[in-house]
Amino acid sequence: MGNSTSKKVLTGAEIIWECLLQEKVSVVFGYPGGAILPAYDALTKYKDQIHHVLTRHEQGATHMADGYARASGKVGVAIATSGPGATNMITGLATAMMDSSPIVCITGQVSRSVIGSDAFQEIDISGIAMPITKHSYLIMDIRELASTIHEAFYVAKTGRPGPVLIDIPKDVQNESIEFVYPTSRIELPGYYLPQSPLENQVKSAVELIDDAKKPIIFAGHGVLLSGASSEIIELSEKSGVPIATTLLGIGSVPDSHPLVLGMMGMHGEAWVNRAIQEADLIIACGMRFDDRVTGNLKTYSPHSKKIHIDIDLSEFNKNVHVDLPVHCDVKIFLKALNPQIRENNHRSWLKSISIWQQDSHQRDIIKTGSTTLMGAQVIRKIWEGTKGDAIVVTDVGQHQMLEAQYFNHEKPRTLITSGGLGTMGFSLPAGIGASFYGSDKEVWIIVGDGSIQMTIMELATAVQEHVNINIAIINNGYLGMVRQWQQMFYDARYAETPISSPDYVKVSEAYGLSGQRVTHIDEILPAMKQAQHVNGPSLIEFVVEQHDMVYPMVPSGADLHQMIYRPYNNNSDILKQVKEEAVK
Amino acid sequence: MKQTLVVLVDDKPGILNRISSMFRRRNFNIESLVVGSSETPGISRMTIVANEPDSTKRGNIYFNLLNLVNVISVEDITSLPCINREYVLIKIHAGSGKWSSIGEVTKNNGARIVDMGKGSVIIEAAGEEKAITELIENLSQFNIKEIMRTGKIAMRIGVSQDSDNIVSESQEDAAHWAEKKIISYFNS
Numbered sequence: 001m002g003n004s005t006s007k008k009v010l011t012g013a014e015i016i017w018e019c020l021l022q023e024k025v026s027v028v029f030g031y032p033g034g035a036i037l038p039a040y041d042a043l044t045k046y047k048d049q050i051h052h053v054l055t056r057h058e059q060g061a062t063h064m065a066d067g068y069a070r071a072s073g074k075v076g077v078a079i080a081t082s083g084p085g086a087t088n089m090i091t092g093l094a095t096a097m098m099d100s101s102p103i104v105c106i107t108g109q110v111s112r113s114v115i116g117s118d119a120f121q122e123i124d125i126s127g128i129a130m131p132i133t134k135h136s137y138l139i140m141d142i143r144e145l146a147s148t149i150h151e152a153f154y155v156a157k158t159g160r161p162g163p164v165l166i167d168i169p170k171d172v173q174n175e176s177i178e179f180v181y182p183t184s185r186i187e188l189p190g191y192y193l194p195q196s197p198l199e200n201q202v203k204s205a206v207e208l209i210d211d212a213k214k215p216i217i218f219a220g221h222g223v224l225l226s227g228a229s230s231e232i233i234e235l236s237e238k239s240g241v242p243i244a245t246t247l248l249g250i251g252s253v254p255d256s257h258p259l260v261l262g263m264m265g266m267h268g269e270a271w272v273n274r275a276i277q278e279a280d281l282i283i284a285c286g287m288r289f290d291d292r293v294t295g296n297l298k299t300y301s302p303h304s305k306k307i308h309i310d311i312d313l314s315e316f317n318k319n320v321h322v323d324l325p326v327h328c329d330v331k332i333f334l335k336a337l338n339p340q341i342r343e344n345n346h347r348s349w350l351k352s353i354s355i356w357q358q359d360s361h362q363r364d365i366i367k368t369g370s371t372t373l374m375g376a377q378v379i380r381k382i383w384e385g386t387k388g389d390a391i392v393v394t395d396v397g398q399h400q401m402l403e404a405q406y407f408n409h410e411k412p413r414t415l416i417t418s419g420g421l422g423t424m425g426f427s428l429p430a431g432i433g434a435s436f437y438g439s440d441k442e443v444w445i446i447v448g449d450g451s452i453q454m455t456i457m458e459l460a461t462a463v464q465e466h467v468n469i470n471i472a473i474i475n476n477g478y479l480g481m482v483r484q485w486q487q488m489f490y491d492a493r494y495a496e497t498p499i500s501s502p503d504y505v506k507v508s509e510a511y512g513l514s515g516q517r518v519t520h521i522d523e524i525l526p527a528m529k530q531a532q533h534v535n536g537p538s539l540i541e542f543v544v545e546q547h548d549m550v551y552p553m554v555p556s557g558a559d560l561h562q563m564i565y566r567p568y569n570n571n572s573d574i575l576k577q578v579k580e581e582a583v584k
Numbered sequence: 585m586k587q588t589l590v591v592l593v594d595d596k597p598g599i600l601n602r603i604s605s606m607f608r609r610r611n612f613n614i615e616s617l618v619v620g621s622s623e624t625p626g627i628s629r630m631t632i633v634a635n636e637p638d639s640t641k642r643g644n645i646y647f648n649l650l651n652l653v654n655v656i657s658v659e660d661i662t663s664l665p666c667i668n669r670e671y672v673l674i675k676i677h678a679g680s681g682k683w684s685s686i687g688e689v690t691k692n693n694g695a696r697i698v699d700m701g702k703g704s705v706i707i708e709a710a711g712e713e714k715a716i717t718e719l720i721e722n723l724s725q726f727n728i729k730e731i732m733r734t735g736k737i738a739m740r741i742g743v744s745q746d747s748d749n750i751v752s753e754s755q756e757d758a759a760h761w762a763e764k765k766i767i768s769y770f771n772s
Contacts, residue, residue, distance in 0.1 A: 130598070130601060130605050131609045134653070138597070138598075140597075155653060188653060190593075190594065190650075190652070190653060190655045190656040192650065198760065198763055312651070313650065313762060313766075314644065314648045314650075314651045316766060317640045317643060317644065317769075317770050318644060321640070321770070325770065327763070327766065
């Protein structure tokens with residue numbers, strides 16, 4: 001291992017911050033406590049170089065690190081104490097794991113001499129975190145501290161990114177040693193990253209693409225992570241093959257592009273799912289055939305050959321049998337592929353898709369003719385009011401799917417959402433984290449009334465940090481997505497889904513941020529304008545129709561083409577029909 | 585069909601936890617797992633026997649193992665020529681009157697009595713899984729009180745040229761290695 005030039009004796013606590021500086025970390029999200037006290041004490045010496053955001057809950061810290069990582073493409077850092085501080089990070093670690101988000105979580109641990117004795121605030125966090133992290137460390141020797149932190153950042157951001165946890169006992173933080181930051185290549189013999197694509201794989205892919213009559217490209221999160229947006233568009237334009245995205249692939253390709261069809265899956269566009277079912281070739285880039293994307297695996301895209309490009313070897317044939325698995329970074333592979341494919345336009349295939357597109361009922365809810373707000377309308381207006389140029393952070397539920405349907409994203413990393421784990425309470429802290437990226441884009445947090453109440457305490461963090469975020473609460477008085485399933489599959493028995501809310505305007509006032517309530521469609525844009533002018537956080541509560549549903553929908557486990565469309569007649573009073581359906 | 589995997593791992597605390605946690609999390613069936621030190625300090629060698637009939641699933645197991653940061657290499661020796669061994673200790677409660685007949689069965693099965701006295705006999709045997717199972721069956725006429733089996737360990741025969749250890753190979757070789765592995769599980 002090579003040595004850095006400066007040689008100084010530092011405490012373990014100081015080494016933590018020195019390492020973070022070496023990794024070019026400028027902001028961390030955390031919460032102090034007993035076992036991490038030495039690190040926090042040492043932070044006073046590094047305050048000018050590293051900004052620490054005091055969260056109101058350690059879960060918030062992990063989501064903030066996650067949101068920061070997803071907005072910036074850098075590694076997000078969260079820090080907490082041992083025991084409950086560490087266990088509060090579990091949901092955030094799992095969220096980052098499922099969505100391949102690079103975060104490093106540092107936890108304090110009780111001193112080495114008492115590990116295993118059930119000491120106060122002792123918990124085996126590196127053990128607990130094993131299945132929900134890419135890797136975890138417990139540092140039992142200060143000589144391994146710097147190299148482990150270096151390794152942790154490397155593991156978090158390379159290959160398929162993911163969360164890494166480093167548990168550091170208090171006495172290791174207090175010990176001293178000469179600080180040497182490793183600068184040489186990380187030696188991890190078991191850590192295998194794919195390199196250049198193979199000529200025979202490029203050739204096979206070219207043959208499949210050139211021969212296909214009804215091909216479709218899938219753009220997943222891996223396209224964003226590898227920065228392959230322009231390469232995938234180039235592939236699409238040259239080969240004439242349309243692109244469908246996954247939820248986390250949204251933004252990897254511009255929605256306005258004529259060859260971009262939209263989102264696939266459970267609440268995807270009906271015509272996209274139909275195209276998938278009819279396709280004879282799928283070119284899946286950086287996605288993992290999640291069950292929300294495939295529906296019934298037995299009937300999934302039955303006529304297609306499948307090319308699967310992924311950086312994670314363990315993803316091949318996990319859910320769907322693929323004909324050509326390509327273990328490679330998406331960008332690197334497409335760069336090799338694009339020059340070799342034939343120019344094509346697939347006119348008749350694109351024409352069929354555009355005919356199915358006209359059949360969709362999905363957009364109709366915008367034209368209810370009523371002044372009662374519908375969630376979809378609000379989101380469409382937010383898109384208008386931001387000209388689509390914002391970082392949108394959503395929570396989980398109906399509003400999340402409506403955002404995916406009605407907010408058109410043009411640029412990578414402009415939609416941040418918990419896709420894999422579906423973590424309610426994600427958006428507010430993730431949005432705060434995203435705002436630290438320092439982009440000139442507005443940050444809009446779109447959140448339900450159930451979700452906001454899971455992590456509402458982070459409003460105080462937003463106020464203390466004076467971050468510029470806009471919070472749009474879509475309040476329908478229900479845990480809406482669960483209510484939707486109850487209406488559809490449990491005979492409208494609404495078990496424990498009606499949920500009350502505090503007065504969000506008063507809550508805003510109490511926390512010290514600007515708050516507004518909107519109940520009429522004409523008030524949306526003026527309220528947004530006012531929020532946009534606020535320097536600091538602001539909140540708007542949108543009171544929307546309680547019984548609205550997200551359509552179209554593929555019921556869980558159903559065939560992808562068996563979509564349920566909005567059952568209402570376009571010409572009559574949609575709102576009345578929504579209400580009637582809900583009590584039927 | 586049983587799948588035999590020889591796995592090289594960093595000898596670090598928690599490595600067993602990482603392996604078993606992955607099997608449980610992914611809902612793969614593990615039949616036996618034996619771990620011990622290898623010829624290299626700091627590196628342990630495991631023999632894992634998994635029980636997944638489907639070739640695709642066996643590939644999933646292979647790649648999920650390989651994905652663990654502390655797993656250095658994985659070799660699937662299921663269909664390769666190799667030496668398979670298991671070791672067993674069997675305790676039988678028997679007075680001295682039974683000793684000679686126990687001794688006969690033991691001897692006929694190539695096993696060995698390692699302790700006699702105070703009303704009990706302990707028998708040891710090493711051999712292929714099938715032979716061990718046969719020995720136990722043949723001894724079942726006696727009063728078997730304890731059986732301790734180690735689970736299978738295995739080693740490939742001959743000088744291994746394709747060691748599956750991707751570390752030492754060039755990048756181009758490594759890429760081909762991955763492709764070959766994928767094909768071996770998924771396109772057969």
